[in-house]
Amino acid sequence: MKTALITGVTGQDGTYLAELLLDKGYVVHGIKRRASSFNTSRIDHLYQDPHDPDIRFRLHYGDMTDATNLISIIQQVQPDEIYNLAAQSHVQVSFETPEYTANSDALGTLRILEAVRLLGLTEKTRIYQASTSEMFGQVAETPQRESTPFYPRSPYGAAKVYAYWITVNYREAYGMHASNGILFNHESPLRGETFVTRKITRALCRINLGLQDALYIGNLDSLRDWGHARDYVRAMWEMLQLDEPEDFVIATGEQHSVREFIERSGRELGMEIEWSGEGVDEIGIEKNTGKKIVYVDQRYFRPTEVDTLLGDPTLARERLGWQAEITFEELVREMVAADLRIAKKDTLIEKAGYRSFNYNE
Ligand code: NDP
Ligand code: GDR
Secondary structure, eight states: OOOEETTTTSSSSHHHHHHHHHHHHEEEEEEEEEOOSOGGGGGGOOOTTTTTTOOOOEEEEOOOOHHHHHHHHHHOOOOSEEEOOOOOOOHHHHHHHHHHHHHIIHHHHHHHHHHHHHHHHTTEEEEEEEEEGGTTTTSSSBBBEEEEEOOOOSSSHHHHHHHHHHHHHHHHOOOOOOEEEOOOOOTTTSSTTTTTHHHHHHHHHHHHHSOOEEESSSSSTTTEEEEHHHHHHHHHHHHHHHHSSEEEOOOOOOOOHHHHHHHHHHTOOOOOOOOOGGGOEEEEEEEETTEEEEEEGGGSSSSSSOOBBOOOHHHHHHOOOOOOSSOOOHHHHHHHHHHOOOOOOOOHHHHHTTOOOOOOO
């Protein structure tokens, strides 16, 4: 029975990965942050009573900014595999918290690698580093592949470039089985509510049920290669099963705009969205009702933007036998269906005289 440690287990990918590894028979340890309220809603269905003798899923308090804590957890767990998913993962937020983002995302990765080395686990423990297409930033070529040069466009992207290279360096310097998955955007019903896809599906479902009037959005023309998180965590696991460590681009090879994501989500709800105006004055109008439901809002534009990302997953297909199975259409459908269920629940709450949470960021 293998033992895995997941940092960032309470996040989108951490949840799908924990499910996958538990299904494969692993003992799974996860690191969660201390918060003043419960912060484990995504993984509550995996919770096991710590008094149970056969427990296979355990949580430890920890933080990527706390080296001694990470050393102590890794010493205790003696993991066969570490999946380093923890990060301040929001690109726009990284402009507001650049130092913290560097500390958790860049130095946090160094702390994990150094802990494994100091504890003498370099032979035993394999490491997956959650690298990102944001490292390509201002793209040097399209599509982007493993050899495409990096040009990050945010404090987040820059921190992840450090994490990428320190992972490569520990592999080369100490012979560690440490690999970077360069993952392009991947989404799901578990996606954080302020990333663009989830923001769109959540808002349109609420608009559809009359809980909210409008969606305020940034760059409609931004292009992304969007996959499903459930597919992408399979690639993480496959990478650590290779005899030799290697870095891989994980992507669908298909690109869509934010505008298209809005249109397709609308269609799932029977709403046809038409566009009027230009630039920051552009608005989306629902054809059947004539209501203005999408407004462009300057506050969601970034100081420096990544306009276009498109990945070439050929190497992953050849070496890992991996390819994305869930289509863009299926992804949007699943996200809309999930958010519609939540919006219906909120409707009941409002009907009962209570207010539902109308977070519109
Ligand atoms: P999420 O934002 O959903 O999850 C991030 C996780 O990291 C959460 O569990 C969060 O805890 C935890 N975390 C944040 N800061 C710290 C810290 N200082 N110490 C300990 N834990 C911390 O991200 P995703 O699941 O979407 O992404 C997983 C990883 O993959 C991230 O590293 C991200 O940067 C990277 N990535 C994501 C892509 C995507 O499209 N989703 C694409 C490429 C890379 P809490 O719940 O308490 O906030
Ligand atoms: P991204 O994801 O920055 O690619 O990072 P996000 O969904 O935040 O943005 C995608 C694109 O949509 C544009 N956009 C908006 N984005 C947000 N969040 N809110 C808006 O209102 C909005 N309007 C337009 C953005 O400008 C951008 O171009 C994600 C994260 O998961 C990272 O951790 C990960 O590394 C990369 O994907 C790959």
